Amino acid sequence: MSGANPVGFGENRIDSLPDAISKVLKLFLNSGITEDEEVEEMSNTSVDICPSCGKSTFVRQEGCYNCLDCGHSKCG
Incomplete structure:
Protein backbone atom coordinates (compact mmCIF):
# COMPACT_ATOMS: atom_id res chain seq x y z
CA MET A 1 0.00 0.00 0.00
CA THR A 45 28.99 12.87 22.50
CA SER A 46 27.56 15.82 24.39
CA VAL A 47 24.65 17.39 22.49
CA ASP A 48 22.78 20.51 23.56
CA ILE A 49 20.29 23.01 22.15
CA CYS A 50 21.86 25.72 19.97
CA PRO A 51 21.13 29.19 21.41
CA SER A 52 21.11 30.65 17.89
CA CYS A 53 18.87 28.32 15.86
CA GLY A 54 17.20 26.29 18.65
CA LYS A 55 18.02 22.88 17.18
CA SER A 56 19.60 20.06 19.19
CA THR A 57 22.79 20.10 17.13
CA PHE A 58 25.08 22.03 19.54
CA VAL A 59 28.00 19.65 20.19
CA ARG A 60 31.26 19.95 22.10
CA GLN A 61 34.26 19.60 19.79
CA GLU A 62 37.88 20.37 20.66
CA GLY A 63 36.99 22.43 23.74
CA CYS A 64 34.32 24.54 22.02
CA TYR A 65 30.62 24.14 21.34
CA ASN A 66 29.67 24.22 17.67
CA CYS A 67 26.25 24.02 16.03
CA LEU A 68 26.28 21.43 13.27
CA ASP A 69 23.28 23.10 11.64
CA CYS A 70 23.84 26.89 11.62
CA GLY A 71 27.57 27.09 12.50
CA HIS A 72 27.16 29.07 15.76
CA SER A 73 30.23 28.62 17.99
CA LYS A 74 30.98 29.24 21.67
CA CYS A 75 34.38 28.65 23.28
CA GLY A 76 35.40 28.86 26.89
Whole structure:
Protein backbone atom coordinates (compact mmCIF):
# COMPACT_ATOMS: atom_id res chain seq x y z
CA MET A 1 0.00 0.00 0.00
CA SER A 2 1.39 3.41 -0.96
CA GLY A 3 1.00 6.76 0.70
CA ALA A 4 -0.14 9.92 -1.09
CA ASN A 5 3.38 11.28 -1.65
CA PRO A 6 6.02 8.61 -2.30
CA VAL A 7 9.65 9.83 -2.30
CA GLY A 8 12.65 8.52 -4.27
CA PHE A 9 13.19 6.05 -7.07
CA GLY A 10 14.01 2.37 -7.46
CA GLU A 11 14.98 0.38 -4.38
CA ASN A 12 15.40 3.63 -2.39
CA ARG A 13 11.77 4.65 -2.96
CA ILE A 14 9.77 5.28 0.22
CA ASP A 15 6.05 4.67 -0.31
CA SER A 16 4.76 5.49 3.17
CA LEU A 17 5.79 6.07 6.78
CA PRO A 18 5.48 2.35 7.67
CA ASP A 19 7.63 1.55 4.60
CA ALA A 20 10.31 4.00 5.79
CA ILE A 21 10.29 2.55 9.31
CA SER A 22 10.64 -1.01 8.02
CA LYS A 23 13.57 -0.04 5.79
CA VAL A 24 15.38 1.65 8.69
CA LEU A 25 14.80 -1.39 10.91
CA LYS A 26 16.18 -3.70 8.19
CA LEU A 27 19.29 -1.51 7.85
CA PHE A 28 19.81 -1.52 11.62
CA LEU A 29 19.34 -5.28 11.97
CA ASN A 30 21.68 -5.97 9.05
CA SER A 31 24.37 -3.53 10.22
CA GLY A 32 25.74 -5.84 12.91
CA ILE A 33 25.80 -3.04 15.52
CA THR A 34 24.43 -4.05 18.89
CA GLU A 35 22.34 -1.75 21.09
CA ASP A 36 25.17 -1.64 23.66
CA GLU A 37 27.64 -0.37 21.04
CA GLU A 38 25.15 2.24 19.85
CA VAL A 39 24.44 3.51 23.39
CA GLU A 40 28.18 3.67 24.16
CA GLU A 41 28.84 5.64 20.96
CA MET A 42 26.04 8.08 21.76
CA SER A 43 27.19 8.60 25.36
CA ASN A 44 30.60 9.84 24.17
CA THR A 45 28.99 12.87 22.50
CA SER A 46 27.56 15.82 24.39
CA VAL A 47 24.65 17.39 22.49
CA ASP A 48 22.78 20.51 23.56
CA ILE A 49 20.29 23.01 22.15
CA CYS A 50 21.86 25.72 19.97
CA PRO A 51 21.13 29.19 21.41
CA SER A 52 21.11 30.65 17.89
CA CYS A 53 18.87 28.32 15.86
CA GLY A 54 17.20 26.29 18.65
CA LYS A 55 18.02 22.88 17.18
CA SER A 56 19.60 20.06 19.19
CA THR A 57 22.79 20.10 17.13
CA PHE A 58 25.08 22.03 19.54
CA VAL A 59 28.00 19.65 20.19
CA ARG A 60 31.26 19.95 22.10
CA GLN A 61 34.26 19.60 19.79
CA GLU A 62 37.88 20.37 20.66
CA GLY A 63 36.99 22.43 23.74
CA CYS A 64 34.32 24.54 22.02
CA TYR A 65 30.62 24.14 21.34
CA ASN A 66 29.67 24.22 17.67
CA CYS A 67 26.25 24.02 16.03
CA LEU A 68 26.28 21.43 13.27
CA ASP A 69 23.28 23.10 11.64
CA CYS A 70 23.84 26.89 11.62
CA GLY A 71 27.57 27.09 12.50
CA HIS A 72 27.16 29.07 15.76
CA SER A 73 30.23 28.62 17.99
CA LYS A 74 30.98 29.24 21.67
CA CYS A 75 34.38 28.65 23.28
CA GLY A 76 35.40 28.86 26.89
